[in-house]
Amino acid sequence: MPTLAIFGSTGSIGCQALEFVRVSDVDYDVRVLTAWTNVEALASQAEEFQPEVVVLGTMDAARRYRMRRQGGTERVLVGDEGLEEAAAWPGLDTVLSAVVGAAGLRLTLCAARLGRRVALANKESLVVAGDIVTAAAAASGAEIIPVDSEHSAIFQCLAGASTREVDRLVLTASGGPFLGRTREELAYVGVDDAMDHPNWTMGAKITVDSATLMNKGLEVIEAHWLFGIAPERIQVVVHPQSIVHSMVEFVDGSTLAQLGPPDMRLPIQYALDYPVRNGSSWPRMDWTQRHSLSFQSPDVRTFPCLRLAYAALETGPSATAVLNAANEVAVEAFLDGRMAFNAIPDVNERILDRMGGDEAHSLEDRLQLDEEARLRTKELIGKAGN
Ligand code: MG
Numbered sequence: 001m002p003t004l005a006i007f008g009s010t011g012s013i014g015c016q017a018l019e020f021v022r023v024s025d026v027d028y029d030v031r032v033l034t035a036w037t038n039v040e041a042l043a044s045q046a047e048e049f050q051p052e053v054v055v056l057g058t059m060d061a062a063r064r065y066r067m068r069r070q071g072g073t074e075r076v077l078v079g080d081e082g083l084e085e086a087a088a089w090p091g092l093d094t095v096l097s098a099v100v101g102a103a104g105l106r107l108t109l110c111a112a113r114l115g116r117r118v119a120l121a122n123k124e125s126l127v128v129a130g131d132i133v134t135a136a137a138a139a140s141g142a143e144i145i146p147v148d149s150e151h152s153a154i155f156q157c158l159a160g161a162s163t164r165e166v167d168r169l170v171l172t173a174s175g176g177p178f179l180g181r182t183r184e185e186l187a188y189v190g191v192d193d194a195m196d197h198p199n200w201t202m203g204a205k206i207t208v209d210s211a212t213l214m215n216k217g218l219e220v221i222e223a224h225w226l227f228g229i230a231p232e233r234i235q236v237v238v239h240p241q242s243i244v245h246s247m248v249e250f251v252d253g254s255t256l257a258q259l260g261p262p263d264m265r266l267p268i269q270y271a272l273d274y275p276v277r278n279g280s281s282w283p284r285m286d287w288t289q290r291h292s293l294s295f296q297s298p299d300v301r302t303f304p305c306l307r308l309a310y311a312a313l314e315t316g317p318s319a320t321a322v323l324n325a326a327n328e329v330a331v332e333a334f335l336d337g338r339m340a341f342n343a344i345p346d347v348n349e350r351i352l353d354r355m356g357g358d359e360a361h362s363l364e365d366r367l368q369l370d371e372e373a374r375l376r377t378k379e380l381i382g383k384a385g386n
Pocket of ligand 1: 148149150219
């Protein structure tokens, strides 16, 4: 029976992964489940899946969990150390890394160092430390299988191909809720407008990142590390229907694409079942219906975050960490109503200009730089607000 660890099991990706495990043709043994503080949800998942270990984010949450699961035989671990201990838990075949933030990066790295297959949904792993994580995976022989729909599409199109056969990767972007608007028209948009994503239902942070195109910028950075393709050979095209999840153009001029309804359960299943494809009951495309698929260039004047991501990637992995940190703080300020939508790219650009040249090679130094970028961004936003 293949064994699974699901890190971030009460989040959106984690819940969909368990939804898949419930109906999967393969009988998966779920050994690890983790949550930050959602004790109720984790306890009911543990009751259903009987893991060997669970991890909670805080001591208080762990205490409440023990009270709630008095008959449970699972070990209860806490915090970053608990996550690393669970990532090293004996007998795990696949680790789904779907914890948000730096904690997810640490456990991804731990699993990669141990040579485990990592189904990767945590963005920070490659945006903050793509160089460190891919070097660790290369040294141990760990496979990193992307869960994000775009990277899963590219991974599927690349099956069996070598890097030198690839001319370029084409990442598709829905364009978000503000597709077709000008920068001037976005001056007064509010949180509700940005949250109104046409195709995908996601968390608040990633929905705003889709509206600014920063999400696509972060995906370009991830694609670079996942597939070893130079930034200038990674192209973003806007495809509002979100049916073509991404494409690979090969050196002979042939393009392969992966298509499907916008539903995360398919790429999750692909990553967990890899390298085999098994049956599923997820929604399918009905090709007898009339569909139009359209493609256009992204508007980087209105959505400068995409340009900034390329600039940071050209500079190096410390710069992408800085950009990511600045963006998280800026998006939080926008969501709190403290900052205008168009200020997000402006703040990101100023922090990248100031700190993009700073280099941090080790994981600890990189996380320190991340922390400092957050502080400097908060200062900048605070000053502007006064
Ligand atoms: Mg995506």
